[in-house]
Amino acid sequence: xxxxxxxxxxxxxxxxxxxxxxxxxxxxxxxxxxxxxxxxxxxxxxxxxxxxxxxxxxxxxxxxxxxxxxxxxxxxxxxxxxxxxxxxxxxxxxxxxxxxxxxxxxxxxxxxxxxxxxxxxxxxxxxxxxxxxxxxxxxxxxxxxxxxxxxxxxxxxxxxxxxxxxxxxxxxxxxxxxxxxxxxxxxxxxxxxxxxxxxxxxxxxxxxxxxxxxxxxxxxxxxxxxxxxxxxxxxxxxxxxxxxxxxxxxxxxxxxxxxxxxxxxxxxxxxxxxxxxxxxxxxxxxxxxxxxxxxxxxxxxxxxxxxxxxxxxxxxxxxxxxxxxxxxxxxxxxxxxxxxxxxxxxxxxxxxxxxxxxxxxxxxxxxxxxxxxxxxxxxxxxxxxxxxxxxxxxxxxxxxxxxxxxxxxxxxxxxxxxxxxxxxxxxxxxxxxxxxxxxxxxxxxxxxxxxxxxxxxxxxxxxxxxxxxxxxxxxxxxxxxxxxxxxxxxxxxxxxxxx
Amino acid sequence: xxxxxxxxxxxxxxxxxxxxxxxxxxxxxxxxxxxxxxxxxxxxxxxxxxxxxxxxxxxxxxxxxxxxxxxxxxxxxxxxxxxxxxxxxxxxxxxxxxxxxxxxxxxxxxxxxxxxxxxxxxxxxxxxxxxxxxxxxxxxxxxxxxxxxxxxxxxxxxxxxxxxxxxxxxxxxxxxxxxxxxxxxxxxxxxxxxxxxxxxxxxxxxxxxxxxxxxxxxxxxxxxxxxxxxxxxxxxxxxxxxxxxxxxxxxxxxxxxxxxxxxxxxxxxxxxxxxxxxxxxxxxxxxxxxxxxxxxxxxxxxxxxxxxxxxxxxxxxxxxxxxxxxxxxxxxxxxxxxxxxxxxxxxxxxxxxxxxxxxxxxxxxxxxxxxxxxxxxxxxxxxxxxxxxxxxxxxxxxxxxxxxxxxxx
Ligand SMILES: Nc1ncnc2c1ncn2[C@@H]1O[C@H](COP(=O)(O)OP(=O)(O)OP(=O)(O)O)[C@@H](O)[C@H]1O
Ligand SMILES: [Mg+2]
Numbered sequence: 013x014x015x016x017x018x019x020x021x022x023x024x025x026x027x028x029x030x031x032x033x034x035x036x037x038x039x040x041x042x043x044x045x046x047x048x049x050x051x052x053x054x055x056x057x058x059x060x061x062x063x064x065x066x067x068x069x070x071x072x073x074x075x076x077x078x079x080x081x082x083x084x085x086x087x088x089x090x091x092x093x094x095x096x097x098x099x100x101x102x103x104x105x106x107x108x109x110x111x112x113x114x115x116x117x118x119x120x121x122x123x124x125x126x127x128x129x130x131x132x133x134x135x136x137x138x139x140x141x142x143x144x145x146x147x148x149x150x151x152x153x154x155x156x157x158x159x160x161x162x163x164x165x166x167x168x169x170x171x172x173x174x175x176x177x178x179x180x181x182x183x184x185x186x187x188x189x190x191x192x193x194x195x196x197x198x199x200x201x202x203x204x205x206x207x208x209x210x211x212x213x214x215x216x217x218x219x220x221x222x223x224x225x226x227x228x229x230x231x232x233x234x235x236x237x238x239x240x241x242x243x244x245x246x247x248x249x250x251x252x253x254x255x256x257x258x259x260x261x262x263x264x265x266x267x268x269x270x271x272x273x274x275x276x277x278x279x280x281x282x283x284x285x286x287x288x289x290x291x292x293x294x295x296x297x298x299x300x301x302x303x304x305x306x307x308x309x310x311x312x313x314x315x316x317x318x319x320x321x322x323x324x325x326x327x328x329x330x331x332x333x334x335x336x337x338x339x340x341x342x343x344x345x346x347x348x349x350x351x352x353x354x355x356x357x358x359x360x361x362x363x364x365x366x367x368x369x370x371x372x373x374x375x376x377x378x379x380x381x382x383x384x385x386x387x388x389x390x391x392x393x394x395x396x397x398x399x400x401x402x403x404x405x406x407x408x409x410x411x412x413x414x415x416x417x418x419x420x421x422x423x424x425x426x427x428x429x430x431x432x433x434x435x436x437x438x439x440x441x442x443x444x445x446x447x448x449x450x451x452x453x454x455x456x457x458x459x460x461x462x463x464x465x466x467x468x469x470x471x472x473x474x475x476x477x478x479x480x481x482x483x484x485x486x487x488x489x490x491x492x493x494x495x496x497x498x499x500x501x502x503x504x505x506x507x508x509x510x511x
Numbered sequence: 512x513x514x515x516x517x518x519x520x521x522x523x524x525x526x527x528x529x530x531x532x533x534x535x536x537x538x539x540x541x542x543x544x545x546x547x548x549x550x551x552x553x554x555x556x557x558x559x560x561x562x563x564x565x566x567x568x569x570x571x572x573x574x575x576x577x578x579x580x581x582x583x584x585x586x587x588x589x590x591x592x593x594x595x596x597x598x599x600x601x602x603x604x605x606x607x608x609x610x611x612x613x614x615x616x617x618x619x620x621x622x623x624x625x626x627x628x629x630x631x632x633x634x635x636x637x638x639x640x641x642x643x644x645x646x647x648x649x650x651x652x653x654x655x656x657x658x659x660x661x662x663x664x665x666x667x668x669x670x671x672x673x674x675x676x677x678x679x680x681x682x683x684x685x686x687x688x689x690x691x692x693x694x695x696x697x698x699x700x701x702x703x704x705x706x707x708x709x710x711x712x713x714x715x716x717x718x719x720x721x722x723x724x725x726x727x728x729x730x731x732x733x734x735x736x737x738x739x740x741x742x743x744x745x746x747x748x749x750x751x752x753x754x755x756x757x758x759x760x761x762x763x764x765x766x767x768x769x770x771x772x773x774x775x776x777x778x779x780x781x782x783x784x785x786x787x788x789x790x791x792x793x794x795x796x797x798x799x800x801x802x803x804x805x806x807x808x809x810x811x812x813x814x815x816x817x818x819x820x821x822x823x824x825x826x827x828x829x830x831x832x833x834x835x836x837x838x839x840x841x842x843x844x845x846x847x848x849x850x851x852x853x854x855x856x857x858x859x860x861x862x863x864x865x866x867x868x869x870x871x872x873x874x875x876x877x878x879x880x881x882x883x884x885x886x887x888x889x890x891x892x893x894x895x896x897x898x899x900x901x902x903x904x905x906x907x908x909x910x911x912x913x914x915x916x917x918x919x920x
Contacts (some may be wrong), residue, residue: 024920063798064920084800099795101788103911112788113799115781122780164799 013039013074013090013171015060015203020069022052022059024411027403029055031227032069037172037203037220042194044218044235045207046246048443049415050401052227053207054096057174061093062086073172087113092170094161096177096207096414096441097352102150107132109149110164135163139193154181154350155302162190166197173197174205177414179213180441183302183469191217209415209443211239247445255476257455263292267432267463272322274308274487282308283320284487290432290463295454297466297478297495300506305487306467307349310436313465314346315339326432340369343431345457347421347438349467355421358410362402363391365409366424394423399449414441419450426453433457436467451477471502518590519583522576522598529569529605536562541608542615549758551748561612568605572598603868610872614879619754621875622868626755626763629860629867630828631656631838633766634821635845636852636859637773638688641814643854644777645807646790646912650706651691653842654713655815658683659822661717664833665725667735667826676735677762677823684819685812687713692811696804699916710842718835725833733832738762762824769817774856786810790910793917803917818842844893854909 015037022030029052037043047053058064060071062080071078073089080086086093100109107128116127132145141159149157158181165173175194179187187210194204194217208214214221214235221233223245233242243251267290274283283305290296298306311317313324315336324331331339340346348354356365367376367387375386391405398419402412409417418441425433438454439447454477458464468474474481475495482492483505491505541564543557575598579590607616635652642649659680667676687709694705725733738760747757777783785806788796793803825841826833844866852859873888 058920061798082800082802083798084802087800093798095798099792099798101791101795103791104784104788108784112784112796113801115784117781120780121782122775123784 013203014072015172015205016072016075017056017060018070018072020056020059020071021067022055022064023067025403028227030059030066033224033227033229035222035229037205039171039203040198040201041219042198042204042206042217044214044221045205045224046209046214046221046233046242047224048246048401049419049441049446050413051224051246051443053224054176054413056224057093057176057205057207060086061091061174084113087168087170090171091174092165092168092172093174094158094165094176094178096180098154098157098161099164100149100157100160103148105146105148106143106152106160107145109160110135110145110167114168131167132163135166139163139166140189153303153307155183155186158182159186162193166193170202172203172205174207176207177209177441179208179210180414181302184471185301187213209441209447211242211444214242215239243444246443249445251444251448253444253448255451255455258459260291260295260479261293261459261461263461265289265291265463266327267465268323268325269309269313270323270325272309272312272320272324274312274317274320276308277318282487283312286322286484286487286489288482288489288492290465292461292463293458294479295458295464295466295477297468297474297481298484298489299468299471299474299478299481299502300484302469304484306436306484308487309484310346310349310434310467313339313344313434314348337369343429345425345428345430345433345435347425347433347435349436351418351421351440356409356417359408361406361408362395362400362412362420363387363405365420366391366394366405366427368424370428390427394427398423399446415443415446418442419446422450422453426457430457430462432463432465434465437469438466439473471499475499475502516583518595519576519579522572522579522590522595525598525602526569526572526576529565529572529602532605532609533562533565533569536565536609536612539613541612544615544617545619546750547619547754549742549748550750550753552750554750556615559608561608565605565608568601568608572601572605575601607872610876610883611879616875616879619751621871622751622755623758624871624874625864625868626759627828627867628870629864630763630766630824631821631841632845632848632863632866633770633860634817634824635842636849636863637769637856638684638814638818638821639846639849640773640777640854640856640859641786641817642688642691642811643849643913644790644910645786645810646793646910646915646917647692647695647807647811648702648706648914649691649811649814650703650846651687651709651842652818652845653838653840654706654710655684655687655818656822656825656838656842656845657710657713657717657836658687659819660825660837661720661822661833662819663823664735664826665732667823668732671736673736673738673761673827676827677765677820680819680823681816682819684815684817684822686815687819688812688815689808691815692808695916696807699918702914702916714836717833721833721835729832735827735831737831738828760828762820762828765820769820770856770860773817777856787910790912793912797917797919807917818845821845850909 017033017035020030020033033056045053055064059066062083062085078089107125110132111128116124118124129145132143136143143156143159149160158178162178178190182190191213194206198204218235221235223230223233225246225248230245233245239253243253270287272283272286276282286309300306308317312320313331315334320332326342329342352358370376376383388405395405400416400419402416409420422438439450442450454464466477478495480492481495482489483502485506485508490508490510539561541559541561545557546554575594579594582588582590635656638652638655639649662683663676663680666679667673691705691709694700695702740758740760743757747753777786785796785801789801789803789806797803825837830837845863848862848866849859851862876888
């Protein structure tokens with residue numbers, strides 16, 4: 013089906029998120045949408061999906077003008093969407109989430125859960141996913157939740173499929189699989205709109221590329237264009253895609269993890285005797301396929317992992333067994349893997365989110381009184397410094413684009429007095445310009461003389477940012493190597509092959 | 512994570528209480544009458560040595576409390592539910608023995624009375640379940656019950672028909688629910704405030720109409736016929752169960768249907784899955800084409816109908832006439848039962864039964880003459896509610912989107 017968007021305009025109050033956008037996606041093509049964080053990509057797709065009502069313009073499918081009063085209409089017209097923010101009910105099972113909205117039933121409207129399970133299994137096996145239909149979605153890792161979202165979209169038998177940053181939380185292997193699925197769907201004649209910030213993916217699968225900036229189309233590009241060209245088109249300036257850092261100026265090892273072992277609620281080992289030390293002024297990257305214990309390691313440091321033994325010390329003081337608040341107070345900066353779930357309060361303003369765990373002390377509080385002026389000043393400053401695209405510091409976190417939410421978390425954590433920084437996938441969902449900036453900030457934190465621990469799933473990020481790279485496999489650290497180790501060797505380590 | 516210390520501490524306190532009671536148990540024997548005249552086969556009365564029985568129960572409770580301490584502190588494990596339930600039964604039994612020592616306790620009367628008193632609470636908590644599961648906090652159960660009580664009294668009096676009375680009661684409940692729904696869903700007013708305002712409104716309205724209209728026309732407007740007892744053949748003759756469950760009025764049978772119906776509807780049907788998704792994450796429901804607003808209106812209003820029906824129990828089942836503010840906080844207790852029952856209709860109904868039991872105990876004890884001041888007994892149901900909700904429920908999560916209006920862009 014041919015999709016055509018004509019002169020789509022969408023405003024939030026006085027703010028124009030989409031300004032007369034034109035876009036054509038042909039049947040049997042993968043159309044990539046590129047743009048900075050907050051450029052208006054998700055907004056445009058939500059308009060197309062009927063979730064937002066446009067303030068102007070029209071949507072045409074095979075030349076027919078459509079009037080969507082809600083997503084139900086869009087779905088009926090053959091549009092399916094994988095949302096950037098998961099549209100999954102956490103307390104429901106995978107099967108319940110997948111069938112929601114078009115449930116198979118028996119007599120009298122009773123659910124046919126068996127049929128639902130079958131459907132999940134069928135789609136999973138068709139695309140090579142391995143998902144338990146009876147698992148509770150809230151218990152699954154973000155990567156698996158992403159697959160559930162994808163299954164949901166594929167189930168509807170849509171003719172136009174929108175993928176809004178599905179690869180942000182997938183491992184490279186999973187990303188390759190997904191790109192395979194997209195090609196397969198394209199060959200079946202579907203039109204696909206694919207949003208991503210990863211230029212490698214764009215150049216690999218796109219048939220056509222449209223770039224938008226500040227709500228307007230700035231032009232089309234070809235998949236054969238260089239990454240640098242695509243990046244500068246998106247951001248409107250030259251972007252340096254590599255990380256620059258001076259040789260590390262190492263101090264004492266102030267952050268130590270010793271013999272850390274942890275079990276999950278099912279009783280299996282998720283961390284297996286993990287030990288490492290990070291020196292002041294050093295970036296230590298944990299690489300590896302997601303789901304090999306990285307999440308649990310980060311959670312253990314923050315103090316929310318149950319059933320752990322071993323020790324984690326910061327400047328000689330034990331962190332294990334302390335409450336989260338105590339851990340943060342002792343100087344741990346923490347960027348969680350799941351920003352919407354753990355990093356932000358969706359209904360709080362940006363200013364409030366920037367303060368969050370420091371609301372009880374200077375400069376934001378004097379006695380029991382909040383110093384609102386100080387807070388607002390601080391928030392304005394951070395908004396500018398981190399280039400957070402929002403209408404004001406009083407916008408709610410949930411109104412921000414995905415990448416800008418991530419920037420709020422980073423701005424908060426990086427602007428504290430830190431003794432160690434622990435960040436899980438700090439550049440997830442960020443555009444190339446912001447990645448450049450965040451990398452600079454992380455390097456600056458390191459050069460400021462603190463140990464930095466980064467969990468990365470992107471091999472490029474791991475090797476460029478890290479001073480040392482540790483590879484995790486099945487809860488164990490299988491090797492700690494220098495960042496200029498050949499990729500094949502790292503790949504082998506990530507697969508658990510040790511000499 | 513550490514296990515909550517609440518359970519062992521609560522058990523310890525209650526055991527201590529029982530130990531205090533034990534020496535105070537007067538009278539040598541307690542006689543429990545189990546059989547009724549209509550039973551299929553006779554059962555002799557049970558006779559216990561009162562004090563000995565309480566001591567036995569106290570020892571049992573002590574063992575359970577110690578076990579709970581051991582599990583919590585040494586093993587870092589939860590106390591199993593069954594242990595807590597057995598403990599609860601033992602505690603209630605010891606209090607009963609203490610109160611009835613030296614007298615005869617008619618078990619079936621006590622239980623049937625409890626069930627009757629629980630009727631409006633159960634209907635109310637079904638209204639709460641349907642409303643909160645779809646994401647609307649329902650403080651207005653009280654208003655729904657009261658409106659149902661008033662309307663059913665008037666309509667049944669005029670038409671001389673209980674059936675028309677309960678139909679009218681359901682409609683009144685729907686109207687009150689619609690008021691709550693419109694303000695919460697359309698005008699985005701805070702749901703708790705809306706609920707309270709609706710209650711105040713209904714209390715005011717019914718009281719006003721009561722004194723201006725009903726008081727002068729009692730025979731025409733406030734003398735409704737009452738529900739008749741219907742004994743179900745065979746089932747009604749099973750000892751204990753029969754007289755308690757199957758020798759009841761129409762509304763009680765409707766209540767059984769309502770509880771099972773709400774449970775099945777919420778957890779086993781397509782409609783229920785959608786309702787719950789809207790109560791958890793309305794935006795996700797919207798993205799799969801579910802009409803969030805409509806789902807909310809419908810579910811809240813069906814709830815209103817059930818609470819209205821429950822309200823008719825006050826006038827057509829219990830008192831036989833409408834009285835000012837006669838629901839007397841039942842709506843709030845129903846809400847407590849809902850939370851105690853973790854938003855599950857079956858558990859909520861069981862919790863409501865417990866509260867009904869506490870209320871009935873107070874009446875029963877007044878009749879045999881009690882060792883406690885009657886004011887204290889009046890407190891009993893409410894104290895139990897507070898303990899249940901605050902102490903035993905612990906960390907439970909209601910529907911995630913309850914109280915949050917859904918706003919479309
Ligand atoms: N519901 C809303 N209310 C107000 N402003 C909004 C709302 N949703 C989005 N915006 C604003 O519109 C702009 C575009 O957001 P959008 O989510 O479309 O960006 P995006 O291109 O998808 O970015 P990202 O790559 O970070 O996901 C942002 O500045 C955002 O703050
Ligand atoms: Mg987006």
